Amino acid sequence: MPFSLTGRTVFVAGASSGIGAGFARAVHAAGGRAVLGARRVDRCQALAAELGDALAVELDVTDEASVRAAFDAAEARFGVIDGVVCNAGVGTGGRSTEVPEEGLRRVLGTNLLGAMLVAREAGRRLIAGGSRAHQRGRVVLIGSITARQSGTGDAMYAASKAGLAHLGRQLPREWVRQGINVNTLQPGWIATEINADWFAGARGQADIAGLHRRRLLSAEALTPMLLYLLSDACAQVTGATFTIDDGQSL
Numbered sequence: 247m248p249f250s251l252t253g254r255t256v257f258v259a260g261a262s263s264g265i266g267a268g269f270a271r272a273v274h275a276a277g278g279r280a281v282l283g284a285r286r287v288d289r290c291q292a293l294a295a296e297l298g299d300a301l302a303v304e305l306d307v308t309d310e311a312s313v314r315a316a317f318d319a320a321e322a323r324f325g326v327i328d329g330v331v332c333n334a335g336v337g338t339g340g341r342s343t344e345v346p347e348e349g350l351r352r353v354l355g356t357n358l359l360g361a362m363l364v365a366r367e368a369g370r371r372l373i374a375g376g377s378r379a380h381q382r383g384r385v386v387l388i389g390s391i392t393a394r395q396s397g398t399g400d401a402m403y404a405a406s407k408a409g410l411a412h413l414g415r416q417l418p419r420e421w422v423r424q425g426i427n428v429n430t431l432q433p434g435w436i437a438t439e440i441n442a443d444w445f446a447g448a449r450g451q452a453d454i455a456g457l458h459r460r461r462l463l464s465a466e467a468l469t470p471m472l473l474y475l476l477s478d479a480c481a482q483v484t485g486a487t488f489t490i491d492d493g494q495s496l
């Protein structure tokens with residue numbers, strides 16, 4: 247196993263579907279204990295039961311009390327977590343002139359503020375748990391190639407991911423002496439619930455046809471990098487950004 251997570255607990259925020267559910271499976275397959283958090287806790291429970299030695303927790307990343315309660319539950323079961331994946335995200339899909347204010351706030355509140363609430367809760371607990379001594383605290387921020395590319399829709403989504411990318415430079419600086427590594431993974435387009443409606447339509451199909459390899463990225467393509475970023479192999483890597491996108495952004 248190149249990037250073993252044996253003996254480690256990893257909290258995956260946004261594990262009820264898509265990429266996050268895949269991450270929870272990958273953590274488990276690498277020997278780690280996965281904590282699966284999302285609002286649709288029933289889905290997390292089903293996956294946790296399937297995996298075994300995993301925990302499902304109700305989580306709304308936009309609500310600090312919910313974030314704290316989810317980490318409390320994780321700690322009660324497995325002790326202080328070793329890593330967190332800030333993966334919860336939403337989009338609006340629309341053009342800036344059309345998206346209602348509520349949609350803009352939801353995107354920013356989930357993708358940027360929500361990631362901050364989750365990352366700092368993990369940071370607090372890792373520091374209190376002696377991360378400086380153990381040097382194995384890991385925070386992985388799930389960004390997007392939209393952070394550095396302009397497009398014709400979902401401007402707030404792209405801006406939230408650009409903000410997240412900078413959080414991925416600020417937090418590692420803050421925690422560099424505390425034994426916590428913070429890195430950002432920016433995937434390309436993958437078919438999940440977040441974009442299912444878009445890619446089912448003619449304009450979404452045209453987008454796929456316009457990609458250099460005429461295909462979407464597979465979620466599995468992210469697994470080796472995710473495991474690397476959570477593992478011992480990543481001990482001397484922090485504040486870095488990694489793109490995995492099948493060349494979509496070239």
Ligand SMILES: NC(=O)c1ccc[n+]([C@@H]2O[C@H](COP(=O)([O-])OP(=O)(O)OC[C@H]3O[C@@H](n4cnc5c(N)ncnc54)[C@H](OP(=O)(O)O)[C@@H]3O)[C@@H](O)[C@H]2O)c1
Pocket residue numbers: 259260261262263264265266283284285286287305306307308332333334335336356360388389390391432433434435436437438439440441
């Ligand atoms: N698919 C792509 O093309 C792509 C590309 C680059 C980056 N990403 C990023 O990858 C991440 C996962 O997205 P996905 O594609 O897998 O879409 P998805 O299937 O819709 O998954 C989104 C996840 O976020 C969770 N979530 C949303 N709001 C939440 C909240 N307030 N509190 C807790 N959890 C919340 C959802 O759970 P609940 O609804 O149950 O709470 C779900 O588990 C997102 O950050 C997305 O921006 C996706």
